[in-house]
Amino acid sequence: MNRHPIPNQLGRRRFLKGVGATLALPAFQSMVPGGLLAAGPIRQVATTRSGAPLRAAYITFPNGSIPHLWWPEGNETKFSFNDTLKPLETLRDSVQVMGGLDQLNATAGKDGGGDHARGNSVFLTGVRIKKSATDIRAGTSIDQAIASEVGYMTRFPSLELSCDPARRAGACDTGYSCAYQYNLAWKSPTNPMTPESNPRKVFERLFGEGSHGNRSDNAKQRMMNRRSILDFVMTDAKRMQKNLDHHDREKLNQYLTGIREVETRIENLERFGSTADPDVATPEGIPFSHGEHIDIMFEMMLLAFQTDSTRISTLMLAHDGDNRSHEEIGIPEGHHELTHHQNKADRIAKVGRIDQWYVQKFASFLTRLDQIEDIDGQSMLHNSMILYGSGNADGNRHSHDNLPILLAGHGGGTLNPGRYVQSGSKPATNLFLSMADQMGVQSLPRFGDSTDRLTNV
Numbered sequence: 129m130n131r132h133p134i135p136n137q138l139g140r141r142r143f144l145k146g147v148g149a150t151l152a153l154p155a156f157q158s159m160v161p162g163g164l165l166a167a168g169p170i171r172q173v174a175t176t177r178s179g180a181p182l183r184a185a186y187i188t189f190p191n192g193s194i195p196h197l198w199w200p201e202g203n204e205t206k207f208s209f210n211d212t213l214k215p216l217e218t219l220r221d222s223v224q225v226m227g228g229l230d231q232l233n234a235t236a237g238k239d240g241g242g243d244h245a246r247g248n249s250v251f252l253t254g255v256r257i258k259k260s261a262t263d264i265r266a267g268t269s270i271d272q273a274i275a276s277e278v279g280y281m282t283r284f285p286s287l288e289l290s291c292d293p294a295r296r297a298g299a300c301d302t303g304y305s306c307a308y309q310y311n312l313a314w315k316s317p318t319n320p321m322t323p324e325s326n327p328r329k330v331f332e333r334l335f336g337e338g339s340h341g342n343r344s345d346n347a348k349q350r351m352m353n354r355r356s357i358l359d360f361v362m363t364d365a366k367r368m369q370k371n372l373d374h375h376d377r378e379k380l381n382q383y384l385t386g387i388r389e390v391e392t393r394i395e396n397l398e399r400f401g402s403t404a405d406p407d408v409a410t411p412e413g414i415p416f417s418h419g420e421h422i423d424i425m426f427e428m429m430l431l432a433f434q435t436d437s438t439r440i441s442t443l444m445l446a447h448d449g450d451n452r453s454h455e456e457i458g459i460p461e462g463h464h465e466l467t468h469h470q471n472k473a474d475r476i477a478k479v480g481r482i483d484q485w486y487v488q489k490f491a492s493f494l495t496r497l498d499q500i501e502d503i504d505g506q507s508m509l510h511n512s513m514i515l516y517g518s519g520n521a522d523g524n525r526h527s528h529d530n531l532p533i534l535l536a537g538h539g540g541g542t543l544n545p546g547r548y549v550q551s552g553s554k555p556a557t558n559l560f561l562s563m564a565d566q567m568g569v570q571s572l573p574r575f576g577d578s579t580d581r582l583t584n585v
């Protein structure tokens with residue numbers, strides 16, 4: 129992927145520094161819908177027992193891991209982190225290392241090659257995808273299944289982020305559509321939720337365009353303009369409908385369904401009134417540095433959670449099969465190329481350093497969450513469930529059993545972190561079902577290839 133450096137590096141650093149100062153302010157309470165803090169006998173969806181927002185995020189890193197460097201040593205409560213997870217040492221009481229979780233629908237079966245496409249698209253859906261470059265079919269992802277029930281609580285039902293440019297078409301991995309490899313979230317089996325990789329666009333979507341003090345008015349004007357355009361399109365479509373044959377009417381109805389979804393989103397935004405307006409500069413765009421890109425996308429997620437703009441988010445740090453070099457940590461070779469290490473010690477060590485670098489980025493994000501006081505006096509990390517993992521287990525073998533997965537946060541006090549949980553061999557979707565239960569979702573008796581809830585969480 130070719131990126132051009134952005135000249136004003138200082139401006140982006142000022143943005144990150146400014147966000148840090150702003151997020152320390154206890155400004156949440158006025159942004160939460162009235163009555164939310166009045167904890168009663170009935171537990172609301174996406175809400176902790178104390179009445180604070182409960183958030184769920186799903187974050188993926190590429191190409192699996194080096195297993196012996198990833199997994200801790202010891203038992204459930206008495207364990208030591210190995211090299212890859214050592215950046216989490218100061219957060220160990222807020223993290224569960226989840227051993228024994230599989231995504232067997234990502235294995236080759238009769239489909240042959242394409243483990244990166246399958247690893248990416250099966251990770252949050254738990255279903256076997258259709259091998260095709262044009263006729264895509266996956267499944268609804270767990271984040272969207274949850275968002276369909278809890279999304280009404282916030283201005284945005286969910287937020288999809290990536291550090292790679294979005295791709296919905298074309299052939300990528302051994303006969304699979306690029307849509308599989310570049311999308312984590314799926315609203316339906318044929319409709320991936322295209323993630324945004326430009327932090328400026330994310331910020332403006334959340335808070336509006338312009339400088340601090342003007343964003344709210346700009347967002348209202350943009351919403352009015354969109355509504356006017358939708359009204360015009362709907363009127364024109366109804367007039368056209370009379371002159372179309374049956375086939376064209378079906379095509380028009382599909383188009384109008386998309387228009388109505390946009391209209392519903394606008395109505396949802398209007399229902400929540402004015403947007404938040406953080407006192408920070410708008411990000412400039414996509415940074416040249418991959419590390420800085422990750423940092424700022426984590427900040428976008430954090431801002432979205434802190435302003436209660438959404439309670440569900442996904443972030444793809446890089447697509448599975450990513451072969452970018454990591455010269456910022458002294459590794460010029462491509463990541464994917466190195467994962468096929470042929471048991472050479474120097475290549476294994478380099479992959480381990482890349483894996484650890486991703487965990488360092490994740491640990492920094494968790495630390496930020498842990499430092500911010502939520503509206504109930506707990507930390508934002510306490511009131512969150514943050515899943516971190518990869519759709520490939522051993523990147524050298526392209527295996528999909530015993531995936532490298534972590535679950536951070538306390539779920540508002542319902543989770544039991546600070547452990548190394550070894551579940552034997554169970555579908556990762558069992559964990560997803562348990563997380564959905566915590567979010568108050570009641571419409572999922574099962575999900576993907578699940579066999580039961582994961583109880584030891």
